[in-house]
Amino acid sequence: MLLSLIPVNDTTYGFPSASEAQESSFIEEASFVQNPLNSRLGPRPTGGRTKGTSRKDALGDMPLEIQEALILEDLLFVLMGIPGTYITHVSDYLVESESIKGGKFVIANDLDASLRDLVERILPLATYYMSIASFMELRSHTDYGLVNHALCAAIRDMLKDYLTLVSQLEHAFVSSSTFSLQKMWFYVHPTLHSLSIIYALITELGRIEESEKGGSDEDEDDEEEDPEQAALNREMGLSNLKDVIKAMMADESGGIVKGGEVVTIVWERMRNNSGDPTAFQVYRTLLHRCSLPYTQMIRTWSTTGFLRDPYDELMVKESKSINRGMLEMDYIDEYWEKRYTLRDGTTASGEKRAQAGVPKPRAATNRLPGGACMPPLLEPWKHKILQSGKYLNVIREYGVDIHSANGCNEDDWVLDEEKFYKGIEDAYTYANRTLLKLVIEDQELLPRLRAMKNYFFLSQSSFLVHFLELAALELRKPSKSAPIVKLQSLLDLSLNMNFSGEEVAYKYKDDVRITLATSGLYDWLHRVINSSGVGGLSSSEDGEGGELVAGANGSATEDVERKKERDKDKDKKLTIVDTIALDFTVPFPLSLVISRKTILRYQLLFRFLLHLKHVEQSLMTMWIDHKSDAWKNPAEAWHPDFARWKRRVMLLRARMIATIQQLVSYVGGEVLDRNWATLEGKLNTVATVDQLLRDHVDYLDTCLKECMLTNARCLKTISHLLQTCYTFSQYSPMFNKQTQQVYDTCLAEQKNGNEFDIEEDRATMEKRWAFFAKFEQNFNHVFKVHLDTVQFLASSENTALLALVVRLNNIRSS
Numbered sequence: 001m002l003l004s005l006i007p008v009n010d011t012t013y014g015f016p017s018a019s020e021a022q023e024s025s026f027i028e029e030a031s032f033v034q035n036p037l038n039s040r041l042g043p044r045p046t047g048g049r050t051k052g053t054s055r056k057d058a059l060g061d062m063p064l065e066i067q068e069a070l071i072l073e074d075l076l077f078v079l080m081g082i083p084g085t086y087i088t089h090v091s092d093y094l095v096e097s098e099s100i101k102g103g104k105f106v107i108a109n110d111l112d113a114s115l116r117d118l119v120e121r122i123l124p125l126a127t128y129y130m131s132i133a134s135f136m137e138l139r140s141h142t143d144y145g146l147v148n149h150a151l152c153a154a155i156r157d158m159l160k161d162y163l164t165l166v167s168q169l170e171h172a173f174v175s176s177s178t179f180s181l182q183k184m185w186f187y188v189h190p191t192l193h194s195l196s197i198i199y200a201l202i203t204e205l206g207r208i209e210e211s212e213k214g215g216s217d218e219d220e221d222d223e224e225e226d227p228e229q230a231a232l233n234r235e236m237g238l239s240n241l242k243d244v245i246k247a248m249m250a251d252e253s254g255g256i257v258k259g260g261e262v263v264t265i266v267w268e269r270m271r272n273n274s275g276d277p278t279a280f281q282v283y284r285t286l287l288h289r290c291s292l293p294y295t296q297m298i299r300t301w302s303t304t305g306f307l308r309d310p311y312d313e314l315m316v317k318e319s320k321s322i323n324r325g326m327l328e329m330d331y332i333d334e335y336w337e338k339r340y341t342l343r344d345g346t347t348a349s350g351e352k353r354a355q356a357g358v359p360k361p362r363a364a365t366n367r368l369p370g371g372a373c374m375p376p377l378l379e380p381w382k383h384k385i386l387q388s389g390k391y392l393n394v395i396r397e398y399g400v401d402i403h404s405a406n407g408c409n410e411d412d413w414v415l416d417e418e419k420f421y422k423g424i425e426d427a428y429t430y431a432n433r434t435l436l437k438l439v440i441e442d443q444e445l446l447p448r449l450r451a452m453k454n455y456f457f458l459s460q461s462s463f464l465v466h467f468l469e470l471a472a473l474e475l476r477k478p479s480k481s482a483p484i485v486k487l488q489s490l491l492d493l494s495l496n497m498n499f500s501g502e503e504v505a506y507k508y509k510d511d512v513r514i515t516l517a518t519s520g521l522y523d524w525l526h527r528v529i530n531s532s533g534v535g536g537l538s539s540s541e542d543g544e545g546g547e548l549v550a551g552a553n554g555s556a557t558e559d560v561e562r563k564k565e566r567d568k569d570k571d572k573k574l575t576i577v578d579t580i581a582l583d584f585t586v587p588f589p590l591s592l593v594i595s596r597k598t599i600l601r602y603q604l605l606f607r608f609l610l611h612l613k614h615v616e617q618s619l620m621t622m623w624i625d626h627k628s629d630a631w632k633n634p635a636e637a638w639h640p641d642f643a644r645w646k647r648r649v650m651l652l653r654a655r656m657i658a659t660i661q662q663l664v665s666y667v668g669g670e671v672l673d674r675n676w677a678t679l680e681g682k683l684n685t686v687a688t689v690d691q692l693l694r695d696h697v698d699y700l701d702t703c704l705k706e707c708m709l710t711n712a713r714c715l716k717t718i719s720h721l722l723q724t725c726y727t728f729s730q731y732s733p734m735f736n737k738q739t740q741q742v743y744d745t746c747l748a749e750q751k752n753g754n755e756f757d758i759e760e761d762r763a764t765m766e767k768r769w770a771f772f773a774k775f776e777q778n779f780n781h782v783f784k785v786h787l788d789t790v791q792f793l794a795s796s797e798n799t800a801l802l803a804l805v806v807r808l809n810n811i812r813s814s
Contacts, residue, residue, distance in 0.1 A: 067112055068181050071119055072173055075184065078105060078123070079166050081130040086111065087119070103130055118181045125188055128195035132159065135202040145258040145311035146293035151266075154289030155198055158282075165191055190278075197282045201269060205257050211364040259313025261373035263291050263415070268376075291375075291415040298378075299413045302385055302427035304402060305392030307340070313371045315378070316386055317343050336592050336693070340390050343372035348383045348690055377416055384428040391431035391689055394589045395438060402434075435589070435689050443590040446683055449696075451508040452584055452594070456606040457672045464613050467494040475577040475614070479516060482576045487514045491582075511585040520578045521607045522719040529712045577614050581607050592689075593696055601700035608707060609667060615722050616660045618729035619653060625736050626650050630743035641765055642742050645772065649735055652776055655811060656725040659783065662807040663718075670803045671706045675699055706800040714793060717786035724782050728775050738768065787812065 062070070074084025083089050086108040105123050107116055136152040136159075138144075169187060172179045257265070270283035297314045301307055307318050322339040345358035359369050367373050374382055392402050413420050439445050454463075468475070470490045474483060495509045517524070581603040586594040625631070631646060679699040686692045701710075708714040787808045794801035 064112055064115070068115055071111065071115055072179070072181060072184065075119065075122060075181075076166065076170050076173065078126045079129065079169075079188075081126065081133060087123070103127065115181060118185050122185055122188055122192075125192050125195060128192075128199040129159070129162065132195065132198055132202060135206070143311070144256060145313045146297075147259050147262045147290050147313055148257075150293050151262060151286060151290035154286050155202075157289075158194070158198065158285075162191060162195065193278055194282060197273075197279045198286075201266065201283070201286070204265060204269075205262070208257050208362060208364050211362070255369060257369070258311060259371040259373070260294065260315055260375055261367060261370055263287070263294055263375045264367065264373050266290060267416075287416070288414060294375075295413045295415055295420065298385055299423065301389040302424060302431075303388075303392070305389050305394075305396045305431075307389065309371070312343075315342055315344070315371060315374055315382055316340055316389060317371070336390075336595070340386065340393065342374075342382060342386055343370075344368055344374055346382075348387070375415070381421065381424050384424055387688075387690060388424070388428040388431040391435040394592065395431070395435055398438065398589050400434070400438070432688050436686070436692070439590060439593060439689070439692070440683070440686075443587065445590060445593060446680070448508060448586070448590065448594065449679075449683075451511075452602060453672070453676055455512050455582055455584065456602045457609065457668070457676075463494055464610065465617070466497055467491060468610075468614060468617050470494055471576075475575065475580070477576055479518075479574040479576050479579045482516055482579075484514060484516065487576070487580070513583050513585070515581050515583040515603075516576070517579040517581055517603075517607075520574055521604065521611065522715060525604070525709055525715055526712060529710065529715070577610070580610065593693060598696060598700055601697075601704060604709060605672070605700070605703055605707065608709060609664075611722060612660060612664050612667065615726045615729070616657065616664060618726055619657045619660060622653055622729045622732040623657065625732055626653065628736075630736070630739045633743060633746075639742060639746065642768075645765070645768055646739060648776070649772060652728070652772075652779065655783075656728060656779065658811050659721070659808070660725060662804070662811065666804045666807060667707055670800070671703055675702050675706075705798060708790070708793075708801070711793060711798075714786075714789050717782065717789050721779075721782045721786050724775070724779050728779070731775075783808075783812070 070086060074087045077084045078087050083105070087105050090104045090106055105126060107119055107123075111119070132155060136156055139148040139152050165187070169184060172183070266283055266287045270280060270287055273279035273283060294313065297307075297309055301314070301316060307314070307316060309316070317340070319339050319341070322335055343358065359372050361368055378385070396402055413423055467490060470493065471487060474487060474490070477483075491512065491514055492509075495506075495512065584594065584599055584602070586599075626649075631650070676699070679695060682695045683692070686695060704710050708718055787805070790801050790808065791805050794805050
């Protein structure tokens with residue numbers, strides 16, 4: 001028992017007789033069952049004055065024993081918060097404003113000095129009791145949350161001992177003629193210390209809230225509207241605007257002390273008073289009692305995935321606007337990353353997100369308010385608590401029964417005990433193991449990822465080549481008039497033709513579909529990188545595939561409308577091959593791993609590979625044209641200058657093909673295949689779901705980086721290089737026409753026995769050389785700039801590019 005009680009002994013203290021209780025001086029108080037003073041005072045003169053007035057007037061002239069008896073009677077009332085006759089509240093006491101502070105008492109001036117000293121020692125007990133009682137009445141309101149309710153219940157149980165002590169003091173007072181003020185002090189002294197401990201706690205809680213409210217009341221007074229303005233606001237429908245703003249400011253300032261903040265304060269006081277056995281025991285009892293609702297919420301969340309936090313007291317919060325349906329269009333993983341988060345904004349990686357819902361620390365304590373305040377005992381466990389609930393929430397939404405997920409007894413979930421943390425660890429282990437099994441085994445994660453790799457990254461296979469051949473005419477059409485249905489049919493046809501022996505890929509072929517972006521690959525990547533850095537690849541295209549959205553770590557630097565206007569002409573020139581991409585349908589909960597965020601990365605890599613293969617195919621078509629008789633015949637005997645021109649054209653085409661093929665080989669072999677082997681090794685030994693998500697995203701980010709799609713300079717040079725090669729291939733019909741004309745003329749002259757007139761063709765030949773020189777000079781320049789850029793990146797930040805540097809140097813030297 002924390003509060004000291006008087007050992008009652010009925011043989012020592014006897015009750016007053018009935019005759020003593022009927023003293024004539026107290027006839028006017030016959031309505032009382034028993035007045036405590038009847039056994040202590042003799043007959044009192046009756047007069048026109050009231051009892052209180054006569055006693056107060058006569059206190060200074062009374063004997064010391066009578067003064068002590070009167071003061072003892074008053075103290076019994078005052079200890080219950082009721083002002084007495086000679087011990088009263090200060091003159092300016094206001095019940096409403098000072099009840100939480102306990103109020104101050106004053107003693108009659110004519111009380112004996114020796115008695116006054118003892119009374120002044122006892123009076124703080126009344127202040128503590130009144131303050132604690134007011135605190136319990138206030139904090140029992142529903143807005144203060146379950147933790148405050150449990151704290152008040154624990155304090156109320158402690159006050160039962162105090163009230164028992166007061167009743168025993170009254171019994172001793174009325175039943176013993178030897179009971180004195182000195183004995184009262186002896187009995188209440190230990191209780192005084194115990195109540196002072198509780199009083200210090202509630203004073204701190206109240207002081208924190210008062211410091212937050214300090215400036216708000218003054219601001220409200222300064223911003224009072226006149227009646228005319230208030231009426232105008234009501235007419236305009238703005239009457240509630242001020243209340244809404246005040247509510248938002250209250251949330252930002254912290255508001256009342258509740259939830260995890262209360263637990264933290266009690267724990268810190270227990271730790272700081274560990275040298276005081278009484279204080280330590282009181283605070284430890286309060287900590288266990290007030291943290292029970294808190295630990296119960298943690299237990300429910302960690303073992304079932306249900307978040308039952310009606311007063312926002314827990315460290316975990318839910319964004320109810322984010323639901324499972326968003327997975328189909330969520331390009332920034334909001335469902336997984338933002339549906340359930342920690343109120344303090346921290347993540348498992350140790351970073352703290354800049355979130356609008358994260359409150360500011362309190363100025364008085366530098367602690368986060370309410371549920372955002374993390375009890376120091378739970379700081380190392382907070383991410384496991386969050387993740388275990390998230391995992392179970394996903395499992396429950398999938399339809400798996402998890403009511404028996406954890407076999408821990410409810411009594412084991414007591415803060416600062418070993419079983420509590422073992423329960424958190426067991427809940428996390430169960431949730432993580434169950435979700436991993438569901439995703440990897442039941443949902444066939446690895447086979448689906450292999451299928452996606454085959455669909456999106458098969459740069460060396462015939463699937464992409466066949467599709468490009470079948471859709472060659474369609475791919476040249478403007479993007480805005482793209483026949484999606486026809487393209488999908490051609491894709492299905494090419495998939496059915498090219499997966500013999502690849503059962504895994506064939507199994508998921510129906511999940512692949514065609515989609516179109518609304519902007520070119522390189523322009524889109526440039527805007528993302530320039531607006532939000534490399535991390536902006538978390539930004540997305542919209543559901544149709546193309547509208548830029550600012551990344552989480554940056555904001556767009558240009559107005560959207562201005563950018564649309566600026567890119568209007570460029571978008572008109574986009575063909576289907578510039579915007580086409582693949583999409584992949586993934587069921588829940590596998591969509592957490594293969595999310596829209598990761599599919600976007602797959603699409604970027606696919607579009608890059610498709611562009612490479614498209615340019616390569618265009619150059620290979622040009623190579624086929626160069627195998628005709630007109631190109632094979634050297635014609636040195638008839639037109640040596642034209643023969644040199646043909647060789648230079650074919651040489652430039654060969655260099656371009658070699659460059660594109662080396663890029664394709666590097667991307668396929670050195671980047672995608674090598675990193676895929678690393679990812680497979682990690683997936684076979686992955687321990688947690690979050691690690692699985694990180695490994696998958698890291699694999700794709702590494703591929704994007706090593707494919708040079710995250711560096712603005714390298715992205716610019718490679719886009720210029722590919723555009724130069726493709727443009728050159730588009731002039732192949734003109735080159736063929738000129739070559740065929742010269743060839744036919746040479747054959748005709750030879751047939752007639754004449755020589756080819758070189759002088760007549762000299763002017764035309766100069767134009768041919770001038771036109772070709774532009775391509776050659778442009779390609780040499782772009783190739784050199786690209787090689788220099790790649791060499792710089794390989795030596796500074798991306799050593800994986802060293803393999804590409806070797807390949808490109810071989811082309812330059814040849």
